[in-house]
Amino acid sequence: MLIDRRRVKRLAIVSGLILAAMLALVIVLVWQPHVSRPDHREKPRVEEREEERARMVREQIAARDVRDTGVLDAMRDVPRHFFVPEKYASSAYSDRPLPIGQGQTISQPFIVAFMTELLAVKPGDRILEIGTGSGYQAAVLAELTPFVYTIEIIEELGEQAAARLEELSYETVEVKIDDGYFGWEEHAPYDGIIVTCAAGHIPPPLLEQLKPGGRMAIPVGGVYEVQYLVRVTKDLDGTIRSETLLPVRFVPMTGKAQG
C-alpha cells in the first residue's frame, strides 16, 4: 500500500494547527499577564521638608525602637505635611497628634510607625485600614505594599483623603466611604488589618476577614481616655489571640521604666 504523501502532509498540517490552537488556549487560560500597576515605590518624591522628616524618623521613631527599615523609609518618604490642615502644617512633623476636622486626628508619627511595624507588612500583602482619616496611614502602608484598602465613614474626610492620595501618586490605595465595622469583604482575607479610629472593641467581622496567620493592630480608648494598643493575631487553626502593647515596658513597683 502506497502512503499518500499529500494526505499525510495535510494531516500533519491540520494536527499542527490543532496543537497550536490548544497551546494557545492553554497559554490564554493559564498565563496571567503582569497587570501594569505603577510600582508603588516609583512615585515622585516630595523634596520639601525632607530634613524635617529625616529628623522625625531619627528622633521620634528610630529612637523609640522602631527597627523595620521599610517602615522607617516609608515614614521618611511620605510627606506628612500634605495630610494635615494648612493651619497645622508647621507642626506636621511634631511629636503629637493633630486635628484634621470632623472630630478626627492624625496620629502622632511614632504611633503610625509603631502600628505599621506591628503589622509586619511584606510586599504583596493585602492590608485593610478602618478609619482613613487624612489618608496618611494609608500612604505609609502603600509604601510597603500596593494592596491597601481603606474605609472611612465620614464622607467629606474620605473624599478628601482619596483626592489627596491620588494627587500624591498613591493610586494603588482604594478608598471606600462606608461603615468600616463590617470590613471590606470583596478583597478579604487580609494579611493585616489596622483600625485607626477610636474603637471600643474589635469588630467580629474584621476577625472573620483576617487571614489565618494575619495580624491586626487597634488602639482602644477614646481621645480623652486612657489608651492602649492591642495587636491581634489569628492562629492557623483560627484561634484569636491578642497582646496589649505599650511603647515601653512599665515597671511600677521599682519606679523605673524599661525601654
Added chain:
Amino acid sequence: MTLSSSQFSEKPTAHLALPVLAVFLVSAGIIGLELALMRCLSVAGWHHFSYLVLSTALLGFGASGTLLTLVGPSLERRFGISCAGLTVAFGLSVPLCFRAAQALPLDPQYVLYSLRQAALMVAYHLLLFVPFLLGAMVIGLSLMHFSKRVHVLYGANLLGSGAGGLWMILLMFTLPEEDLLYVIAGLVLVAAVIWVAYGAMYPPATSLNVAKGIWRRPPARLLIAVTGSMAVLILLATLWPMELRIDQYKTLASVQRWEDQSNAEHLLTVHSPRARLDVYDSPLFHETLFAGFTALSPPPPQLHILVDGHSAGTVFKIQSPQEAEILDHTPMSVPYRMSERPRVLLLGEVGGTNVWLARRWNPTSVTVVQGNPQIIELLNGPLAEAAGHVFSLPGVEAVAADPRLFLQAHEERYDIIQLVRAEGMAVGVSSLLSVHEDFLLTREGLTLCLRRLRPDGLLAVTRQQQDPPRDNVKILATLAQALESLGIEEPGQHVVQFRNYLAVTTLASLTPLGAETCTRLSLICEELQLDVEWAPCPEVDYTEQFARLTGPPGEDYSYYHYAAREIFSPQREEFLKDWVYDVQPACDNSPYFYNFFRWASIPLFQQVYGKAWFRKLELGYVVVAGVLIEVVIAGSLLILVPLLWLKRRSGKRSGRLATGTYFLLLGITYMLLEMVLIIKFTHFLGDPILSAGGVVSAFLVFSGLGSLVSRRLFHNPRRAITVAVLGIAAFAIAYVFILDGLFALTAAWPTATRFGLAVLLASPLAFLMGWPFPNGLTCVERGRPTLIPWAWGANGVASVAGPPVGVLLAVASGLSTVMLLGAILYGCAGLVAWALPGARGPTG
C-alpha cells in the same frame, strides 16, 4: 478728701425696698447663670474643662472687690445710674459673652502644645468672667452704699441666691440649657428697670455739683437705654437663637455628623438639672458590651442613650432574649453560667442590656435599680417598644432609687448582684469623674452588697481594662477589705478575677469557692477564651493568656495577677502604697473611687510617656489642683493690688490684715461646710436634685434669714459673731459624729420625710452661718468703710478657693476632716473678729 457713703444720704428704711428687690434679682441671676453655665459647658465640653472655666469665671467676684476698691467711690456718687448701668451690662453680657466664647476656635486637647490654643483658652475664660464681674459689682456697690443696713442687703443677696438656684433648677426641666441664658438676661434687665426707678425716685444729695450735674439729665434716658436693651435681648433671642457648640470629639458630635449624612436619627432629647439625655438610632451603633473574640456575629440593632453628650447606655432593639446571643460572649455572663434560676439585682442598669443577659439564663426574678428616674421613664415610655418593653417584662421590676439607699432600705437577698454602674461612666449629675463621689464603690458600699447575697450568691463587678492596671486593682482591694469586715479571714478564697482583652470581671462570694465551682469556672473561661487572673483553685495557669498583657519583668503572668497575689498576701499595704496609681480602697468618709492620682507618680509617667503623660491620668484631681493654684495666684493679685491702693489712701493702721483674714476665712469655711453637707445630703437623699435644689436652696434661704434677723437679736456685731461661730462650730462637730448614724437609721424613710429631716438638720447651721459676714461688714463700716469693697472681694476670692480646697482635702483626709476644719476655721474667724476695725465701736 474721701467722700464717705454717709454723705450720699443713705436712705431711710422704706426706701430700701427697691434696692433690696434689685439685689435679690441680680443675686438670683448670678446663681442662675452659674448653674446654667455648668449645664451648658457640661453638654458642650468635657467636665474637666467646664469645671476649670467656671471656677475662673467665679473669680469675677474677687475682681469686683478689686475694682470697687479702686473706683467704688466714683461709682457710688452716681449710685442709681451706676447700678443701673452695671446691671444692664450684666444682663446683655450673659448671652453675648457666651456666644463669643462659643465662637472661639478652641480645641482644649491642644492647649498644652499650642500657644495659639493657650491664648484662646485665656480668652474663653475672660469672656465668661465678665458677666460674673459685672453682677458681683452690683452687689458689692450696694453693700458699700447701704453699709449701715448691710444685714438687709446681704440677706437679700442670700435669699436671692437661694431662690435663683431653685428657680433655675425648675426651669432646667422645661428649657434647653442654652435658652436659660436669655431667660437669665431678661430677669437681670428687670432688675435694671428697678434701679432706674430707684434712681429716679431717690436722686443723690444735690449739694454736690457732680451729683447736680448728673441729675440734670432726666433718668428717662436711662430708662430708654434699659428698654432698648430689653428689646435687643428679645430680638437676639428670636432671631439668633443660642446653639451649643459641641466639642467635636464627643460622641454627640460624632452622632450629629452621622445624622447629617443620614446615618443616624435623633429620637428625643430630655433636659433636666441632672443631665441632658439624647437618644439616637443608627445602624452605625455596634456596641458589644465587652464581648470577646468568641463573638463572631455582629450585635443586634441598637439605640444609644447619651448623657451630656457622652455615650451612657445601649438599648438593644430586640423583642426577645434570643436575639441577644452576643451577650453570652461577655465576661458578665460568667456568674449566670454558674447559677441556676438566679434572683438577680442590677444596680445602675441604663439601657436594659443586662436584663436581656439575665433573661437568657432563665432567672427567677430581675430587679433593676436606677438612680435617674428619667432613664426608667424613657425605657417604659417613648423607647418601650423599640426596647422590647425590657423593663416591664414578666419577672422584671424597675425601681427608681439610689442603689446604695435601695440596699440599705431593702433586706432581700439575691443570687447575683451586678454592679452595672461600675461598667461605665456614672449616669447623672457628674462633674469630674475622679472627684465624683460614689458611695456604692466604697468599702461600706461593697460590704452592704455582700450582705444582700445569698450564701452561694455572687457579686459581680466588671470594669474596662486599663494598662497599667488601675480600677480593677482597686476593686479587688476594696472587696478584700469588705470581706474582712464581715469576719472573713481569707478573702482570697472568696474572690475570682478574669478578663478578656477589653474588660475585667471580679466575682465575690460569702462562701469560699469549692472544687466544683473551680471546675465549672475553668470550663467556662476556656469556652469564652477568658484569662483567669486570680482564683483560689489548683492548677490555674496564669501564664497562658489569650489576651496577653504586660507583667513584671521576667514573668509570664500579667500585672493583674501580680496585684491580686499581693492584695491577698500580708504585703497588701506595702503594695497599695507603692503602686503607681492610688488604689487604696475608697470609704464612705472619702468616697472617691475614681481618684487614682498620685503626685509622686508624675515624674515616672513623664519619663515613660513623654508629653502624653497626662493621658494616663484621670484628670479630675489634676484639674481641681490646677484650679486651686490658679485661684491662689489670681486671687492674690486681686487682693494685693487694692491693698497697695488702700495703703496710699488710708494710712498704716487701717485694720487691713484683720479684715482680709476674717473675710477670707469666712469665704473658705462657708464653702467647705456647704460642700460637705451637699455631699452628705446627696448620699442621704439619693438624688442630687433634691440635694442641690432643695437642701442648698434651703441653706441659702436660712442663711439669708439669719442675716436679716441677727441685727435684731444682737446690736453688738462682735457679740453676734461670737455667738454665731460658737454655734456653727458646735453644730459642725456634732454632725461629724451623728450624721452618718442618723442617715443609716432613717434610710428606709419615705423620700419626702428624709427631705424634711435634711432641711431640719441644715437650717440651724445655715441660719447661724448667715451672721458672721454682715456683722463683720458692720464692724468694718464703723471703723474703715473704705475697706468694705476690698472685704467683699477677698470673700469672693476665698469662696472660689473653698470648693477645690474642700475636694482636695476630702480626697486626702475624708469629709469628716473637712467638716472639723470648717469648725476650727470658723472659730479662728471669731477670734480675728475682735481685731476688726470698728469691732469695739464706731471710730469716726
